[in-house]
Amino acid sequence: MTKSVExxxxxxxxxxxxxxxxxxxxxxxxxxxxxxxxxxxxxxxxIERRATKHFDAEDRKGLELVRRxxxxxxxxxxxxxxxxxxxxxxxxxxxxxxxxxxxANAVLLACGAMERPAPFPGWTLPGVITVGAGQIMLKSAxxxxxxxxxxxxxxxxxxxxxxxxxxxxxxxxxxxxxTPPNRNVWPTPAAALSATSDILRGLGWLxxxxxxxxxxxxxxxxxxxxxxxxxxxxTFVDADNKHYAEDARLLMIHEGVVPRGHIASALGSxxxxxxxxxxxxxxxxxxGETSVAGLFVxxxxxxxxxxxxxxxxxxxxxxxxxxxxxxxxxxxxxxxxQRLAKEWNRLVALRSFLDRRxxxxxxxxxxxxxxxxxxxxxxxxxxxxxRGGAAGVNQVKAYTRCGMGPCQGRQCGYPAARxxxxxxxxxxxxxxxxxxxPPYRPITMGELASIEDEx
Amino acid sequence: MFRKLQxxxxxxxxxxxxxxxxxxxxxxPLAAVFHRLGGEVRKHPLTDExxxxxxxxxVCFECLVTLEDGSTAQACLTPVKSGMSVTRQAGMKVVAHD
Amino acid sequence: MDSTDVAxxxxxxxxxxxxxxxxxxxxxxxxxxxxxxxxRAATANLGLVWVNGKGRRFPAYQRWTRRSAILWRDFQADLxxxxxxxxxxxxxxxxxxxxxxxxxxQQADNVAALRTEAPDxxxxxxxxxxxxxxxxxxxxxxxxxxVGAALCTADGDVNPLRLxxxxxxxxxxxxxxxxxxxPVERISSGPDGYAVHARNGTVHxxxxxLAAGINNRALAEQIGLTIPIRPERGQILVTERLAPYLxxxxxxxxxxxNGTIMIGTSKEKVGEDNSATIKQARRMAARAVEILPALAQxxxxxxxxxxxxxxxxxxxxxxxAPEMPGCFVATCHSGxxxxxxxxxxxxxxxxxxxxxxxxxxxxxxSFSERRFNVPQASA
Numbered sequence: 039m040t041k042s043v044e045x046x047x048x049x050x051x052x053x054x055x056x057x058x059x060x061x062x063x064x065x066x067x068x069x070x071x072x073x074x075x076x077x078x079x080x081x082x083x084x085i086e087r088r089a090t091k092h093f094d095a096e097d098r099k100g101l102e103l104v105r106r107x108x109x110x111x112x113x114x115x116x117x118x119x120x121x122x123x124x125x126x127x128x129x130x131x132x133x134x135x136x137x138x139x140x141x142a143n144a145v146l147l148a149c150g151a152m153e154r155p156a157p158f159p160g161w162t163l164p165g166v167i168t169v170g171a172g173q174i175m176l177k178s179a180x181x182x183x184x185x186x187x188x189x190x191x192x193x194x195x196x197x198x199x200x201x202x203x204x205x206x207x208x209x210x211x212x213x214x215x216x217t218p219p220n221r222n223v224w225p226t227p228a229a230a231l232s233a234t235s236d237i238l239r240g241l242g243w244l245x246x247x248x249x250x251x252x253x254x255x256x257x258x259x260x261x262x263x264x265x266x267x268x269x270x271x272x273t274f275v276d277a278d279n280k281h282y283a284e285d286a287r288l289l290m291i292h293e294g295v296v297p298r299g300h301i302a303s304a305l306g307s308x309x310x311x312x313x314x315x316x317x318x319x320x321x322x323x324x325x326g327e328t329s330v331a332g333l334f335v336x337x338x339x340x341x342x343x344x345x346x347x348x349x350x351x352x353x354x355x356x357x358x359x360x361x362x363x364x365x366x367x368x369x370x371x372x373x374x375x376q377r378l379a380k381e382w383n384r385l386v387a388l389r390s391f392l393d394r395r396x397x398x399x400x401x402x403x404x405x406x407x408x409x410x411x412x413x414x415x416x417x418x419x420x421x422x423x424x425r426g427g428a429a430g431v432n433q434v435k436a437y438t439r440c441g442m443g444p445c446q447g448r449q450c451g452y453p454a455a456r457x458x459x460x461x462x463x464x465x466x467x468x469x470x471x472x473x474x475x476p477p478y479r480p481i482t483m484g485e486l487a488s489i490e491d492e493x
Numbered sequence: 494m495f496r497k498l499q500x501x502x503x504x505x506x507x508x509x510x511x512x513x514x515x516x517x518x519x520x521x522p523l524a525a526v527f528h529r530l531g532g533e534v535r536k537h538p539l540t541d542e543x544x545x546x547x548x549x550x551x552v553c554f555e556c557l558v559t560l561e562d563g564s565t566a567q568a569c570l571t572p573v574k575s576g577m578s579v580t581r582q583a584g585m586k587v588v589a590h591d
Numbered sequence: 592m593d594s595t596d597v598a599x600x601x602x603x604x605x606x607x608x609x610x611x612x613x614x615x616x617x618x619x620x621x622x623x624x625x626x627x628x629x630x631r632a633a634t635a636n637l638g639l640v641w642v643n644g645k646g647r648r649f650p651a652y653q654r655w656t657r658r659s660a661i662l663w664r665d666f667q668a669d670l671x672x673x674x675x676x677x678x679x680x681x682x683x684x685x686x687x688x689x690x691x692x693x694x695x696x697q698q699a700d701n702v703a704a705l706r707t708e709a710p711d712x713x714x715x716x717x718x719x720x721x722x723x724x725x726x727x728x729x730x731x732x733x734x735x736x737x738v739g740a741a742l743c744t745a746d747g748d749v750n751p752l753r754l755x756x757x758x759x760x761x762x763x764x765x766x767x768x769x770x771x772x773x774p775v776e777r778i779s780s781g782p783d784g785y786a787v788h789a790r791n792g793t794v795h796x797x798x799x800x801l802a803a804g805i806n807n808r809a810l811a812e813q814i815g816l817t818i819p820i821r822p823e824r825g826q827i828l829v830t831e832r833l834a835p836y837l838x839x840x841x842x843x844x845x846x847x848x849n850g851t852i853m854i855g856t857s858k859e860k861v862g863e864d865n866s867a868t869i870k871q872a873r874r875m876a877a878r879a880v881e882i883l884p885a886l887a888q889x890x891x892x893x894x895x896x897x898x899x900x901x902x903x904x905x906x907x908x909x910x911x912a913p914e915m916p917g918c919f920v921a922t923c924h925s926g927x928x929x930x931x932x933x934x935x936x937x938x939x940x941x942x943x944x945x946x947x948x949x950x951x952x953x954x955x956x957s958f959s960e961r962r963f964n965v966p967q968a969s970a
Contacts, residue, residue: 073551075520075572080550087520117572124869135564152552164532164545165494171549174569179518179525180503181495206498267543268532288494298552411547412554414539427602427759429771430627436634437756439849444554444831446893473628475895476867482564483830484887486876489869538832563888565831585834585850588885 043069043113045359046129046142048120048301051079052100052345053337054148055107056352062112064360069140070107071118071131073479077104079150080170081345084178092205096345103349119479123305127332130489137485144332144359147320148352149298151338154317154398155449156191156293157409157417159262165269169199169292176202183288186211188272190261191292193396197243199290204250211286212253216293218399219257219277255282259401263289293398297339300448304474305330311467314393315342317452318471325358325375326351334358342393347385354378403457410450412443417457424461431458432473444480447472495528506575517573524549524556524568534558534568536583557582563589593770595621597941598787598796600775600810603633604751604926605933606802607758611670612938614765621794622762623787625774630805630865632926635827635897637855638751638847639840640928643685643716643743644701650709651957652906656925657712659932660745666931667749673764676757678749679848685746686724686841688882690736698741716743728838734881740841748840750848751927758930770794775803778813784917798917800941804900805863807922815914819963820922822898824861826871828854828879831890837883844879852889854879858899865896899924903963909937909955919951920960 045061047054050072058070070077078085082100093101107114118133129140153168160166169189175181176199186209189196200210247254257277263286264271272286296317303309307320307328319341326334336355337348357371357378403409405418415438423437431454434440440454441447447454451471459469497518504519508526517526524546527534533543534556546556549569556568558579565582597613599606602624610620642660646653667680689695699718706714719727720739727742759769770789777788783795801810811818832850840846843856856878857871872894880887900922902908907923919941923929940951952959 073570117570122869128869130869135562152550153548162537162542162544162547164543167528167545167547167549171547174522174549175495175525175528179495179521180498181525181529182498184494184496411544414537423756426756427624427763427769427771428756429624432627432634436752439752442829442893444557444892445552448552448554470627475893476872477891477894480565480831480890480892482887483828483876483880483889483891486872486891487880487887489873491873491877565890585832586889587834588836588889 040139040141041069042141043067044143044363045069045146045356046071046127046140046144047146047148048072049079049148049150049337049339050074050077050114050116051081051148051150051337052103052348053150053339053352053355054079054146055103056349057146057148057336057356058112059103059107059110060353060356061359062110064356064365066356066360066363066365067113069113069115069142071115071120073117073119075117077107077114077116080174083174088177088180100345120301121479121481122476123301132479132481132485135485137481137489139489144334144362146326146334146336146355146359147301147339148335148337148348149301149339151295151342152298152448154293154296155452156291156398157403157407157453158291159404159407160264160269161291162408162411163263163265163269164267165265165287166263166289166291169196169290172290173199173202176206182206182208185209185287187288187290188212188214188284188286189290189292190214190216190258190274192217192398193292193294194240194243194392195295196292197240197247199292200252201243201246204246210247210250210252211284212255213247214258214261214274215254215256216258216261216399217256217396259399294396295338295342296452297341299339300474301478302328302333302335302339303471304476304478305333307333307335309470312341312393313467314390314397316393316397316466317342324354324379325361326355327358327362332362343386343389347382350378350382350385354382400456403453409453409457410440410443412445412449413439413441415440415450417453420454420457421461424458429462431455431469431471434458435472441472446474494532495525497529506573508573508576509578511580519575520572522549522569523558523571523573523577523579526573527556527568535581538582538585541583593621593792594783594795595619596796597621597798597800598623598785598794599800599802600787601625601801601803601806602759602769602771603631603802603804604755604758604930605804605921605923606800607755607762608930608933609800609802609921609938609941610762610767611758611765612934613942614762614767615934616938616942618942620762620767621796622767622769623773623775623789623794624769624771625803625806626772630822630863630898632804632897632900633755634752635825635865635895636751636927637827637843637845637853638749638754638927639685639842639845640680640682640747640749641685641842641925642745642928643687643741643842644698644705645925646709647701647705648708649904649906649957653705653709653712655907655932656928657745658936659929660747662931662935663747666934670757670761674757674761676753676760678753678757680747680749681840681848682745682747684727684742684744684839685748686727686839687741688737688841688844689739689741690734690878690881692738695738702741713745715745716741731837731883732885734884736881746840748845749927754927754930775810778810778918780915785915798919798941801918801920802922804922805898807900807920811920814912814918814920816910816912816920816960818908818910818920818922818960820900820902820908821860822863823901824857824859824865824896825855825899826857826859826867826875826894826896828872828875828894829892830886831892833889841882844882851892852886863898865898867894867896907958908960909958910960911951
């Protein structure tokens with residue numbers, strides 16, 4: 039017998055939790071499914087398990103929301119993967135090898151963001167991981183690098199992790215800022231005013247790092263990770279064209295974050311290119327609804343804007359679903375949405391500035407650089423494919439197998455789109471990403487065969 | 494390559510990787526254990542190169558391990574449980590010939 | 592403004608094979624291909640080079656398929672050389688698994704009927720029992736319900752994506768060109784014979800071949816032909832890569848050279864919709880696991896759908912437009928198996944060098960659209 043809900047939420051981060059709570063308050067039958075064992079998404083990973091004495095204001099807000107969510111006893115399915123959604127919506131779930139199906143009137147995707155894939159020579163060596171991975175290990179496993187770590191990249195998250203690491207007693211060998219030098223990008227006065235606390239926080243991080251005497255290299259490019267079986271050395275060039283070769287055991291990289299649009303794309307949602315943020319996101323209206331009726335997106339998955347903004351957009355999506363299902367009073371819902379919209383605008387005031395300031399460098403990608411980690415496809419092979427008549431990312435995929443491996447294009451999608459669009463004298467906006475098909479998570483043939491046959 | 498902040502694991506449980514016993518923290522991501530043991534999780538099936546748990550959040554599919562029941566899991570999405578036993582992957586999966 | 596001997600509308604397996612064949616005959620060729628996300632049967636098939644069981648009630652098609660299978664060996668060797676792309680072609684036989692005695696009986700009846708309809712063709716399909724099937728598949732545990740198979744020693748398989756890529760690279764290396772992202776809107780007569788009006792410009796050609804798959808129907812009307820083709824969706828499952836396990840291809844179930852297992856055993860009439868559905872995934876997975884129980888532990892990596900291009904009897908349509916001499920239509924299902932025949936015989940017939948012009952229709956009379964008794968569209 040299939041469970042039936044009014045709203046199924048995918049993702050228990052700030053947006054998903056906020057939406058779940060608000061939807062529940064509005065009297066909706068909600069199910070929240072998430073692939074992690076506990077709520078919090080990425081930013082509030084393991085928030086219920088961590089020692090609160092190290093919490094900052096953001097963490098405390100997160101714990102408060104998680105506790106409120108728990109207290110309402112909303113239907114919650116952790117360690118659960120959503121592997122397909124069919125129109126109607128029929129949502130197919132998998133949890134500890136058991137399959138189930140849920141019928142939902144509306145689906146809210148609150149899947150958040152992921153690190154922008156940023157291939158560079160040697161990026162597949164053990165010893166090279168993302169800054170996000172470092173943060174996750176700090177939060178969910180209470181662990182830090184044993185030896186001094188090199189941190190390379192661009193964007194506030196790299197700075198934040200550096201300060202968190204120093205606070206926890208970790209050591210940093212050096213910060214490699216890959217932001218292209220002379221980025222003359224400044225926030226508008228209005229944006230700066232409404233986001234003063236964020237700006238102050240960011241400046242605080244920089245001060246902490248400088249005070250700790252950590253070498254900071256600017257305008258870094260031509261980064262290479264080298265080693266036999268694992269990382270032993272990095273080489274790079276700075277803005278003054280000075281070349282460096284340094285011993286290294288661990289290198290963490292971060293080139294910003296991009297929305298996780300995998301499921302939205304698979305369901306046929308129109309995707310739009312944001313040039314400031316250099317990424318695609320599902321096209322949504324003022325309520326968070328995509329071009330697919332009943333399919334909503336909230337949080338960073340709709341556009342990178344941070345945890346506080348995600349909470350707001352989660353609530354807005356809940357209102358959107360309420361409106362769709364005729365729950366609550368229309369005037370109240372409209373009024374609440376308008377209040378939330380104002381709060382949203384305040385929270386994202388700095389967004390455009392941050393996006394443009396930290397827009398990734400379009401450094402040239404050599405032919406021998408591996409772009410597809412799963413199928414070992416190089417940039418040169420992608421270019422050859424275009425020269426051989428593959429005039430789009432999906433044809434390039436057919437020619438080269440790039441995107442056919444276990445990650446199904448999550449890691450190679452953006453770099454492949456960039457390389458293909460350059461070769462076609464086009465833009466990434468035009469070229470688009472690989473077509474996404476089910477299953478959204480791998481399932482076994484035996485599990486698939488065991489689904490109830492509905493004739 | 495990684496170490497716990499406290500000198501001891503606060504809620505240690507015993508797990509096995511390739512038959513070898515290791516201490517781990519109940520509930521932590523399995524991939525974090527591999528990062529304390531040097532970082533390598535598996536050998537890539539096509540090239541035999543060592544790979545690590547790169548993203549820790551389920552989007553890179555590098556941290557594949559084989560669970561006791563023979564199924565494949567992403568170690569970063571698998572919480573440590575007392576007594577769990579996993580094996581490292583190398584080469585292409587061999588279909589059981591029983 | 593481009594000018595050429597032959598303009599080929601459609602750069603899939605059919606169009607590319609014909610282009611390749613014509614280029615080997617020293618014709619100038621331009622292939623006009625549409626967009627990246629358009630329906631492409633070329634990237635939605637299992638890669639079988641297949642004779643087994645085909646052509647019931649259509650002996651000419653049995654012969655055509657057979658002819659292509661024979662041509663394949665030399666065709667693929669030459670194509671590999673010219674393109675420098677390995678095709679992963681294997682020709683060691685193929686199977687149609689039978690679950691239960693009814694299926695075995697059905698296969699036996701089909702084989703016998705095909706033999707009666709074309710007794711001159713080689714007798715290389717046999718019904719084998721489970722024990723013999725096990726000998727053909729060492730190390731493979733068969734499901735309980737597998738009672739045997741129809742085994743045809745002429746069957747084989749190829750990597751269909753490499754085949755497609757090889758043809759397109761070969762086209763370029765032989766001096767042809769492929770215009771991409773350039774959907775064709777209109778065909779008219781022109782100073783060189785015909786003018787093919789595409790989004791990005793016009794190609795002038797002495798001859799035009801419509802090989803645009805499902806889009807052939809609309810385009811053919813412009814040259815005065817009614818081509819009654821319909822889409823039929825076929826869905827495909829592909830698994831994770833596995834160590835070599837399944838030594839022979841089955842129709843709808845084969846292990847590729849790169850280790851993945853491909854499954855494709857569905858037929859749906861859903862219009863121009865290539866979505867992947869749970870219903871078919873479940874059905875196909877269930878049957879695959881019934882045949883090979885070990886597949887139960889294997890992970891599905893991806894599922895997708897493609898559109899077969901089907902005429903009312905399911906067999907190809909090859910036409911030389913009576914009112915527009917030099918304009919041809921080529922449409923078929925089984926574009927992989929027929930690639931060799933398309934590159935050699937069909938290209939030769941279109942070229943018209945070895946036969947008098949107008950003899951195309953004699954050679955391919957059986958495959959004309961007139962067999963469907965459709966009224967001729969007015970020019």
